[in-house]
Amino acid sequence: MPPILKNSDLTIPLYQVRYDDEDELQATLAQHPELLREDTDVPLRTVRREVSMEGQYLDILMVDATGMPIAVEVKLAKNADIRRKIVGQILEYASLLSNLTVDELDSIARGGALNETLHAFAVEGETTFEDLRKACGTHLRAGQVRIIIAVDEAPEGLIQIFEFLSRRSDLDIRLVQLHKYLLKTGEILVVPNLLVKPENIRSRKLIDPRFMQVILAYQDIAPEGFPIWEDDEPDWRLVCPLCMEGTVGSL
Template sequence: MPIAIHNNTTTTKLPEEPFKNEAELQACIEQSPYLLFSESESSVTTVQREVGLPSAGILDLLVVDNEGLPVAVEVKLARNAQSRREVVAQAFDYVADLSNLTFDELDEIVDGSLTGVLTALVGPEQFPGLRKICATNLRAGRIRLVIAVDSAGEDLIRIVRYITDHSDIDVRLVSISKFDNGKILVPRLLVVPVSDALSSFGRINSARKVDTTFEAIISAYNLTADDKLQTRGHGSTYRAIYFEDWPDGIHYEFMNKPDWVSVEIHLESDEAAPLAPMLIPFAGQELMPAIILEWDQKWRNRGRLLAKITDYENPDLVASAMRELISRTKPIIDKYYAKR
């Protein structure tokens, strides 16, 4: 489809041009990764192009945002012979491989570029905190997947939309059109997760209400929390709390779901896994009146302790629940790591 450029007296019609090959489209995204995101989202920077992963092969592009969220980008042209199912399967293989890497392992693969990019995004003083968030996101499998194409058929759109509608996986489909020998690039977000669409456009009032309440919960908690216990990040579905003396794979977290908000402690690395026997006995205990602790052994194959709160319109209640969870469990964890 052509585009038109208007000035005061004339109109110039520019026809869409094909990309020469996938490498050209990759290069365009490498230089301008913001094409893959809406204006309301966090700023992003390219870490490296063609990243050699241990098992999945060569990832076209690795990007990261200023909240420490890794983004895997798979680039395909419509004329590529690969089936649409193969494209999606390959893209998910990249994400699975990334989630098995530690921050240091991934940083070594990209020759230190991950450290360099995160430092450039927030500065040397804030880098340690952002590094910890990025490391936790990797271990937790919180990795955004972007399939970038020049055009997409209905079959690919249907597959990606089904995934976004029926899972919590953060995947999107973006097309980029080329004009005037690549001087003009026009992106289109073909498929985005429902939560992203709601946060960008506010289509459903109830979703906006939950998000507003979640922000109130975070504010209520941070208002009385020590500086070292402040939440990190600006995500709409979760906020984490880290301790510098603990391994990357263990942290507290507020989780935002449509029907409830939870306070949790996550074990997301092999180094954190031995804590499970110490936390499991808390399951079934009353954290606060009518708020019961649960143990979820399936979480990242290591486990998490959580309490779901349906009365999420009471920010002080949820904030108090997190403080109580920290009060009960932190001394046990501190004691364990002090002996090591």
């Protein structure tokens, strides 16, 4: 029995249909990145599709409003290698991104696309482009990247692999299933379902822009190798001990 879409006047049955190919799902996500965003996540935007990285192509590069890079890989269930290759790709993308600078990432995104996306966030928010760009660089150096695998159907074995990785690592990896439905009106409905999300990290929220300015200013003058980020989380006490005593709002 199909699910239904109901309003006060009409009940419309929803019939699940298959994506024509991976490119269709990839294009849908690139155009509508909000399909991959949880309610507790900050906004995210698409930077570029088909980004060349070390001889292979990342399906979609995104970035969120904190400047954190997001790698999206699209797989269809009919792909016979979906389980065999997926773990290697997750680790490879995490490693490749964490070894890039902001300039290098902007360059491989076909020159300027990353900066343009950060500019768009700056226009809409309170954080400046310069601060977002510095924050993006900090995320890269700290290995703070998100890897999302988007599928049309998730085999049980794939879910188990992601659950294992989620429990045993501090990587921000997510498995999202996106069903496609055809309405009798001819319209398409895409329904996302986050099947696995990281268990060992806290949701990253936007930091007060004034406080972020203090952090970024200190990074510019801090001794080389001074650890602002420890264990994938910022240790604000290393920068401003009194801030941990409730004085953040006075900055």
